Amino acid sequence: MSVEFNEEENLEDEIFEVDEELLRQVLPKRFRKEKTIEDREIENWVFDRPTLIALAKLINKGYLSELVSTISMGKEANVFRGKDSAGFPVAVKIYKKDTTLFKDMMPYLDGDPRFKRIKRKRSHIIYTWCQKEFKNLQEFYEIGVPVPKPFAYRDNVLVMEFIGIDDIPAPRLKDIVLEDPREMLNSIIEDIRKLYENGFVHADMSEYNILVKDESEYYIIDVGQGVPLAHPMAYRWVVRDVVNIVNYFNRRYKLCLDPKKYVLEVIGEEILADYLML
Ligand SMILES: Nc1ncnc2c1ncn2[C@@H]1O[C@H](COP(=O)(O)OP(=O)(O)O)[C@@H](O)[C@H]1O
Ligand SMILES: [Mg+2]
Structure with a gap:
């Protein structure tokens, strides 16, 4: 399946008839029994009418045929395991409109030169955020760091x-015990360095946002906060990413590694000196 990105198409406000029956089939089983869309809205559930329309458009293009089960219900988004039209497994992240976190999103949108003139309307901010996560995934994927x-x-x-084995989603880094933690730490630091070298910062690196298939295969997820280096906070956030990760490995595996050494590896001495003078 090819990567699709068409801004115009995505933003256009086309009139779209929702095929209720088709959508009922797409929803995970336990949500199918609710009779009307209004039932779901009353419960303030993630499947409001505009979201159903978005799902219907993805179904029409073959990116989706069914949401099979819930993987995660977070504050900001729910993630489902689904199938595309050929029956291949996909992960579907649906951002909630009622999130109270949209204020926290603004520092990562303002200052990102890719997103100018963001309307202060809540739904517009959420849509822009979703587009930002998609664009970041594309960038990171092309740079060659492991992301879905x-x-x-x-x-x-x-x-x-x-990201999973058969139908089971891969566990998060925090949920497993590694045999060789240093090797994975070095590899993650190398990914942060690669992103940095190519002009990007993840900005939310933690043991919660890395899925591990096995010791030699992991994926960095939840990339919505990622910003290009042109963002005024980018240098602070790359340092924060490295320190977070090294501190996690120190805590969990009783290591005594110096986070500063790893920060230097990623951004180099000159920039670090500049950063410390800020
Ligand atoms: N591509 C994916 N494949 C499998 N599971 C995923 C995928 N993306 C996210 N998940 C699961 O959903 C959870 C939440 O996703 P995440 O993107 O971190 O959202 P948030 O932290 O904003 O709720 C993850 O911890 C992981 O368990
Ligand atoms: Mg997360």
Whole structure:
């Protein structure tokens, strides 16, 4: 499946008839029994009418045929395991409109030269955020760091590669015990360095946002906060990413590694000196 990115198409406000029956089939089983869309809205559930329309558009293009089960219900988004039209597993992240976190999103949108003139309307901020996560996945994927391959997005719905073994989603770094933690730490630091070298910062690196298939295969996820180096906070955030990761490995595996040494590895001495003078 190819990566789709068409800004015009995504933002256009086309009139779209929702095929209720089709959508009922797409929803995970336990949500199918609710009779009307209004039932779901009353419960303030993630499947409001605009979200159903976004899902319907993704179904029409073959990116999605079914949401099979819930992987995660977070404050900001719910993530589902689904299938595309060929039956291949996909991960579907649906951002919630009622999130109280949209204020926290602004520092990562303002200052990112890719997103100018962001309307202060809540739904617009959420849609822009979803688009930002998609664009970051594309950038990171092309740079060659391990992230789920992005397939498509519509409004607040993002479809990407499912990271798991068979139907089981891969566990997070925090949920497993590694045999050789140093090797994975070095590899993650190398990924942060690669991103940095190519002009990007993840800005939310933690043991929660790395999925581990096995010791030699992990994926960095949740890339919505990522910014280009042109963002005024980018240098602070790359340092924060490195320190977070090194501190986690120190805590969990009783290591005594110096985070500063790793920061130097990523951004080099000159920039670090500048940073410390800020
Ligand atoms: N591509 C994916 N494949 C499998 N599971 C995923 C994928 N993306 C996210 N998940 C699961 O969903 C959880 C939440 O996703 P994440 O992007 O971190 O959202 P948030 O932290 O904003 O709720 C992850 O911890 C992971 O368990
Ligand atoms: Mg997360």
